[in-house]
Amino acid sequence: MATITINGKPCEFEGQKMILEVAKENNIEIPHYCYHEGLSITASCRICLGEVWAPNPRNDNKLEAIPRLMPTCQTPAGDGQKVYTDSPKAVANQKAVMEYLLLNHPLDCPICDQAGECGLQDYSYQFGRSESRFVEDKIKQPKKDLGDDVYLYSDRCIMCTRCVRFTREITETNELCVVGRGSDEQIDLFPGLALNNPLSGNVVDICPVGALLDKDFQFQQRVWFMKNTPSIDGLTAGGDNISIHHNDGKIYRIKPRRNLAVNKWWISNEIRYGWKFIESEERFTAPSKLQYGERVPTTFANAYAEIDEALTAIASKQGKIAALVSPMIPCEEAYLLCDYVRHWHENPADAILGVGPIPVEGEDQTFPPGVAADAPNAYTIHAEKAPNARGVQRILKALAALDGNEPTASYDEFLKKVKAAEAVIITGNFPSAWATKDLTKALTKKFVILIDTLPNEVSKKANVILPAATFMEKAGTFENANHLIQAFERAIQPIEGTKSEGQILTDLITIAEGKELAESTLFNSGNTRLAMATNAGLNEFIADVQFPMESSAIPDEEYEMALVEI
Ligand code: SF4
Numbered sequence: 094m095a096t097i098t099i100n101g102k103p104c105e106f107e108g109q110k111m112i113l114e115v116a117k118e119n120n121i122e123i124p125h126y127c128y129h130e131g132l133s134i135t136a137s138c139r140i141c142l143g144e145v146w147a148p149n150p151r152n153d154n155k156l157e158a159i160p161r162l163m164p165t166c167q168t169p170a171g172d173g174q175k176v177y178t179d180s181p182k183a184v185a186n187q188k189a190v191m192e193y194l195l196l197n198h199p200l201d202c203p204i205c206d207q208a209g210e211c212g213l214q215d216y217s218y219q220f221g222r223s224e225s226r227f228v229e230d231k232i233k234q235p236k237k238d239l240g241d242d243v244y245l246y247s248d249r250c251i252m253c254t255r256c257v258r259f260t261r262e263i264t265e266t267n268e269l270c271v272v273g274r275g276s277d278e279q280i281d282l283f284p285g286l287a288l289n290n291p292l293s294g295n296v297v298d299i300c301p302v303g304a305l306l307d308k309d310f311q312f313q314q315r316v317w318f319m320k321n322t323p324s325i326d327g328l329t330a331g332g333d334n335i336s337i338h339h340n341d342g343k344i345y346r347i348k349p350r351r352n353l354a355v356n357k358w359w360i361s362n363e364i365r366y367g368w369k370f371i372e373s374e375e376r377f378t379a380p381s382k383l384q385y386g387e388r389v390p391t392t393f394a395n396a397y398a399e400i401d402e403a404l405t406a407i408a409s410k411q412g413k414i415a416a417l418v419s420p421m422i423p424c425e426e427a428y429l430l431c432d433y434v435r436h437w438h439e440n441p442a443d444a445i446l447g448v449g450p451i452p453v454e455g456e457d458q459t460f461p462p463g464v465a466a467d468a469p470n471a472y473t474i475h476a477e478k479a480p481n482a483r484g485v486q487r488i489l490k491a492l493a494a495l496d497g498n499e500p501t502a503s504y505d506e507f508l509k510k511v512k513a514a515e516a517v518i519i520t521g522n523f524p525s526a527w528a529t530k531d532l533t534k535a536l537t538k539k540f541v542i543l544i545d546t547l548p549n550e551v552s553k554k555a556n557v558i559l560p561a562a563t564f565m566e567k568a569g570t571f572e573n574a575n576h577l578i579q580a581f582e583r584a585i586q587p588i589e590g591t592k593s594e595g596q597i598l599t600d601l602i603t604i605a606e607g608k609e610l611a612e613s614t615l616f617n618s619g620n621t622r623l624a625m626a627t628n629a630g631l632n633e634f635i636a637d638v639q640f641p642m643e644s645s646a647i648p649d650e651e652y653e654m655a656l657v658e659i
């Protein structure tokens with residue numbers, strides 16, 4: 094394995110890598126702006142320059158200094174090299190670059206959304222000089238409305254061109270370009286185009302300063318007040334890794350988490366902005382029941398008692414109970430639902446279990462266009478708009494095998510089988526209308542229990558409605574389109590009056606066991622996974638679950654450097 098020494102630390106590396114990449118892998122911080130792992134290298138910002146000493150094969154492999162500072166983002170790492178980005182020459186360059194970048198910068202951090210997570214602020218503190226020597230008037234640049242979701246504050250731009258390269262290399266939509274030269278240089282829209290591609294929000298994430306702003310997040314919250322919870326996209330089959338940024342029980346924004354095996358560095362606008370339904374005023378916020386044809390509010394305890402009484406009566410006559418398991422709910426909740434329904438039958442094989450409708454919109458869309466979906470740089474927007482169809486099907490298949498049954502293969506097959514049931518438990522949790530006419534027809538004259546978040550056709554006729562929690566309000570695991578099982582954490586508490594499906598089923602199972610509701614335990618997705626994995630065919634839920642990874646490897650410690658005046 095080849096070795097390079099960076100700032101005195103020996104770093105091993107394999108394959109062809111740039112010095113900056115080896116440094117990142119070894120938690121050595123070299124400042125950089127224009128470099129981004131997912132984009133081409135332009136080496137234009139010049140802040141990453143370092144002194145490079147390399148063995149010269151024509152001089153007995155003696156170490157010789159390359160006679161100028163080299164861009165570490167663009168210089169290949171070589172065996173035996175010694176690199177210094179903390180030497181007086183390199184530090185002087187960092188300070189000069191920072192001074193140059195801040196010449197015309199408006200220093201409007203107090204009203205900038207990026208403050209607190211800004212590359213200019215951080216590097217100015219770590220690598221810059223404490224006072225400006227610029228006494229002339231600053232050049233003022235315009236603010237621009239780039240499209241439906243993004244503003245550009247040109248004043249703050251450092252011309253790293255990450256955003257331009259993103260639209261050229263990832264979406265290939267080319268909406269952004271550089272116009273002008275020198276101090277007049279600006280980012281602009283290509284004439285006649287608007288930044289409205291399906292991945293446009295990513296330019297805000299990759300802008301190292303506060304020049305590109307998310308309209309949806311603008312002036313909403315200071316970033317240091319927010320907590321970040323690692324999560325998984327709960328809207329599509331991609332399993333994209335996301336961070337949910339929230340404060341005081343309110344979600345403010347969604348950002349991508351880097352995972353090279355799934356979504357690389359990106360998320361679609363659909364995932365970034367599609368979570369708003371969780372704040373809908375239409376959300377169910379209390380249990381309700383049908384009484385003489387009227388829907389009346391009730392308590393969880395009363396709703397549970399009514400459900401238990403109805404299912405006990407049906408089970409005592411050997412009647413069948415069905416469950417429609419939504420592809421929107423995590424594996425743990427799907428398992429508990431199936432477990433609860435199987436429990437009511439003397440022979441668990443009599444329980445009718447099926448997966449809910451799996452919404453599909455159009456076709457998968459892969460970026461960059463024309464690249465194979467499994468290419469190392471490919472990002473796919475999945476046409477399947479449910480996060481866990483495969484996880485639910487995995488559970489149904491394993492339980493059917495356990496019961497000596499054929500699993501219900503599809504939603505249509507479930508609709509046929511459900512006719513034999515006297516009671517049906519339905520889970521939804523879709524962000525928009527989902528119940529099909531066939532389903533509402535199939536539910537006629539049955540005792541219907543709906544565990545859901547938003548009103549729909551089924552909620553009009555459900556005997557009991559239990560208000561459920563969205564994916565941001567619970568923990569669990571989703572299996573994505575490529576059969577990757579990924580765990581996610583709860584970002585915020587379920588909104589008042591709701592409970593996760595996992596908690597509702599834990600309560601119902603407690604009551605079905607003849608215990609008091611007060612004896613019910615708190616639903617715990619990890620413990621449920623352990624219980625699931627004791628079943629043959631479900632041990633993946635111990636062995637193969639992927640947990641959230643940290644998205645960056647920036648060390649916590651402060652950067653030490655010599656004071657160099659220039
Ligand atoms: S707007 Fe941001 S990403 Fe684009 S060039 Fe300027 S600083 Fe770089």
Ligand code: FES
Nearest residue numbers: 136138139141166
């Ligand atoms: S990061 Fe190397 S020149 Fe910009």
